[in-house]
Amino acid sequence: MQADGRSGINRAGEIAFALVGDQAGGYWGGSVAELPQGVTALEESDPSVLGPYHVLGRLGEGGMGSVYLGRRDGTGPFVAIKVIRADLARVPEFRERFLREANAAQRVAHAATAPVVDVDTAGSRPYLVTEYIEGPTLDARIRDRGPLSAAELEWLATAVATALRAIHAAGLVHRDLKPSNILLSPFGARVIDFGISRALDSTTMLTEGTIGTPAFMAPEQALSQPVSETADIHAWGAVLAYAAAGRPPFSGESLPGVMLSVAYDPPVLDGLPAGLRPLVARAMAKDPAERPTAAELFDLLHGPRPSAPPDEPADAAPPAASGSPDRSGVRASTPPPAYTGKVASRDATVRFETPAGGLDEVTSYAGQPTHQTVVQRQPRRARTTIALVAALVVAGTVTVGVLTNVLSGGGSGSSVAPSASPSVAPTFALPTGAGRALAGPTDKVESVALSPDGHTLAAGSVDQRVYLWDVTRPASPVSLGQPLTGPGSWVSSVAFSPDSHTLAAGSDDRRVYLWDVTRPASPTPLGQPLTEPGDWVRSVAFSPDGHTLAAGSGDGKVYLWSVTGTGATALGQPLQGPGSSVRSMAFSPDGHTLAIGSYNHKIGLWDVTQPASPTPLGQPLTGPTDFVLSVAFSPNSHTLAASSSDGKVYLWDVTRPSGPTPLGQPLAGPGGSVRSVAFSPDGRALAAAGDNGTVSVWDVARPSSPTAVGQPLTGPGAAVTALAFSPRSGTLAAASEDRSVYLW
Numbered sequence: 001m002q003a004d005g006r007s008g009i010n011r012a013g014e015i016a017f018a019l020v021g022d023q024a025g026g027y028w029g030g031s032v033a034e035l036p037q038g039v040t041a042l043e044e045s046d047p048s049v050l051g052p053y054h055v056l057g058r059l060g061e062g063g064m065g066s067v068y069l070g071r072r073d074g075t076g077p078f079v080a081i082k083v084i085r086a087d088l089a090r091v092p093e094f095r096e097r098f099l100r101e102a103n104a105a106q107r108v109a110h111a112a113t114a115p116v117v118d119v120d121t122a123g124s125r126p127y128l129v130t131e132y133i134e135g136p137t138l139d140a141r142i143r144d145r146g147p148l149s150a151a152e153l154e155w156l157a158t159a160v161a162t163a164l165r166a167i168h169a170a171g172l173v174h175r176d177l178k179p180s181n182i183l184l185s186p187f188g189a190r191v192i193d194f195g196i197s198r199a200l201d202s203t204t205m206l207t208e209g210t211i212g213t214p215a216f217m218a219p220e221q222a223l224s225q226p227v228s229e230t231a232d233i234h235a236w237g238a239v240l241a242y243a244a245a246g247r248p249p250f251s252g253e254s255l256p257g258v259m260l261s262v263a264y265d266p267p268v269l270d271g272l273p274a275g276l277r278p279l280v281a282r283a284m285a286k287d288p289a290e291r292p293t294a295a296e297l298f299d300l301l302h303g304p305r306p307s308a309p310p311d312e313p314a315d316a317a318p319p320a321a322s323g324s325p326d327r328s329g330v331r332a333s334t335p336p337p338a339y340t341g342k343v344a345s346r347d348a349t350v351r352f353e354t355p356a357g358g359l360d361e362v363t364s365y366a367g368q369p370t371h372q373t374v375v376q377r378q379p380r381r382a383r384t385t386i387a388l389v390a391a392l393v394v395a396g397t398v399t400v401g402v403l404t405n406v407l408s409g410g411g412s413g414s415s416v417a418p419s420a421s422p423s424v425a426p427t428f429a430l431p432t433g434a435g436r437a438l439a440g441p442t443d444k445v446e447s448v449a450l451s452p453d454g455h456t457l458a459a460g461s462v463d464q465r466v467y468l469w470d471v472t473r474p475a476s477p478v479s480l481g482q483p484l485t486g487p488g489s490w491v492s493s494v495a496f497s498p499d500s501h502t503l504a505a506g507s508d509d510r511r512v513y514l515w516d517v518t519r520p521a522s523p524t525p526l527g528q529p530l531t532e533p534g535d536w537v538r539s540v541a542f543s544p545d546g547h548t549l550a551a552g553s554g555d556g557k558v559y560l561w562s563v564t565g566t567g568a569t570a571l572g573q574p575l576q577g578p579g580s581s582v583r584s585m586a587f588s589p590d591g592h593t594l595a596i597g598s599y600n601h602k603i604g605l606w607d608v609t610q611p612a613s614p615t616p617l618g619q620p621l622t623g624p625t626d627f628v629l630s631v632a633f634s635p636n637s638h639t640l641a642a643s644s645s646d647g648k649v650y651l652w653d654v655t656r657p658s659g660p661t662p663l664g665q666p667l668a669g670p671g672g673s674v675r676s677v678a679f680s681p682d683g684r685a686l687a688a689a690g691d692n693g694t695v696s697v698w699d700v701a702r703p704s705s706p707t708a709v710g711q712p713l714t715g716p717g718a719a720v721t722a723l724a725f726s727p728r729s730g731t732l733a734a735a736s737e738d739r740s741v742y743l744w
Contacts, residue, residue: 435742454728460491506537552582597628
C-alpha cells in the first residue's frame, strides 16, 4: 500500500526486502534482517503496537496520516497500516464515514487491488490495514525508466480496469486514482487506497481541499460538482496517458492552472497506441455521461480494437463523427464548444467573447501578456468567475478547495473540443550486418528474451543458468551480476511478464522457475518452482495482461497458471496440444488466442479469452513437413508465423482465429532448420533464425507478399536457436549454440 502524500511508501521508487530463512517463503516467513530500502526506523512518537499488529517501520507520510509496515502478532504476513491523523480522528463525522467506507472496501474482490484486511476506529489512533504489496509505484517506474511500451500499456489498462470494476461493484468510488496509487507488483498492477478518500469529502473537510490529485482529476472534481464512478474512469484515462507519454495529460504553471486545464482543455494523448487511444479519449470525455462504465471498459479492452493500417501512423486515426461508434465500438464524445488556445495560469491573456460580440480581457500576473488566448461565449457570471480566478492566481492565495468552488460558480456546461496533435507510431530501423557478441554462458544458449521496457536481456543456457544484461543502451550492454541458478537441467525457454517485473524460465527438469526482476541487478526467486508439467518445458509465455502464465511440455500438453500477487495457481486441466510434444507456444498480443507448435508438424489454436475455460479453435493448422520449432504473432494479432525443421517459414492470416488462411507460399529459411521466428515491434519485419548461424529478415508490411531485406545477418559461429526483438528500441537479440548472445 502506498501513502497518498509526497513521500510515498517507497521514496527510492522500489522496495527490496532482505529476509532471513527460506527465500521461497516470500513475505510469509523468516525474519527481517534489516529495514527495507525506503522504509525508515520508527520515530519516538510512532506507535510500536496497533491492536494485534506489531509495527516494524515507517513506510511513508500522506495527506491522511502515516503508513507503517507491520505484522499481525509479529508472525503473520507483512501488512501496510495507515494510521489516520489526530486532527481528522477527532472529527466524529470523519470516523463514522471512514469506518463505513473501510467496511465497504473489505467487500471489494481482490482482483488487481490491495485487499483491505482490517479496520479499527475505536481507539485514539484509527487505522486501516491492507495486504502489503511488493513493488514500485507506477509513478516511480515512469520517473526511473520513462514511458511504458505498447504491450505494458495494454497490461496496465486491463489491470486497472479490472480493479475499478471490482471497486465499483462494491459500491465504492476511488476518487483519487493516480500513478502513485498503483503498485507494480511482480504479478501485475494493483490499485491501492480505494474506499478511504470519500471520508474526507464532506463540508467539515472543506479546508482539506477537494479530493483528488489535480492532474488526474475529472472535470467535475475540478469544478466541485457531484462525483460518481465516472470520475474514476476519467482518471483511468489520465493514468494511461501519463504512462504513455511520461507526463500528465493536463498541465499548468501552477495548481490553479492545472485545474483550469482539467476543466476546459482537451487531454494530450500523444504516445498512446491506436488500439487504446479511442478508449482513453472516450474515458476522458468532459461530459461524465459519455464515459463508459468500468464493466464496459473491461469488455472493450477484451474485445476487437482498431490497429493502424499499413500506410497510416498508429496514432493518427481521425476521430469518429460526433456520437457515432468507431471500429472499436467506442462512441466518440460529442464535441463541446470549440476554442483556440489554452487557459494558462501564468502570464496569459484571457479573452471572452460577450453575447454582443465584444471582448472582455483579464491578464494574469503583472508583466508581459502572452499570445495564449481563449475565445469562448460565456454568460456574464462565467467571465467574472475566470477574472476572479486570475486575480487569485495573481495574489498567490488560491487553494484547491477555493478554486473548485470558484470554478463551479461559472459552470454553464462549456468545455473544449479534443484537438491533441497525433503522434507518429515508431518505426524501427531494420537490423543489418554482423551482430555484437555477448559472452558469459559456458554452454549452448537455447533461449533469449528482452523485457518489454527494453532494459533487460535474459538468456537461458544448457549450463542450467539464466544470464541477465542491462541493454538500456544497446550499443553498450552491461552484464548484471551472477547468473540465476536453480534449474536442474537445460534452461530451454525464458519470458518476461508484460510489466518487466517477473522472469519465467522453463527447464528440461520439468519445472518452471520464477524470479522477481524488478531490480534486475538483484533478482530474487518467487516461491517454489511450478512442478505440474510431466516432461521437459521447452516454451513459457505470459498473457498480454500478465495474469496468465503458460508452459508447453514434452508430455504434449500446455499448462496454465493464474498469476497473482500471492503466487501462481493452476488453471483447470492442461490443454492438449496437437501432437505428442509441445515445442513452441505464443499468446496473440490481443490476448485472445494461444498458438501451440508441436513435433507432429501441426499448430493448434485455442481461444483463451477466458483463461480458466479455454476452447480449441477448429482443426490444427497444417503445412510444415517437420517439427514446428517456433510460433509468433504479429503485433496486431492478424498474422501467425511458424518455423519448422523443414527449413521454411509459414504464414497464416488469423484475423479470424477460428478460420485462419495460409498467406502465399512458405518462405525459404536462411539454411537448415529454422529454429525461431520473431516480428519486429512495429510489425513490418519478420526475422528467422537458421542452423547455419545466420538470420534472414523479410519485409512483411504486406504479409501476403513478403520480400527479403538485404543479406542475412551474420555473427554467430553456430546455429541460432532463438530470437527476440526489444519492444522499446527494436534491438534484435539472438541466442546461439556458440555459447553467446548477439545484438543487432
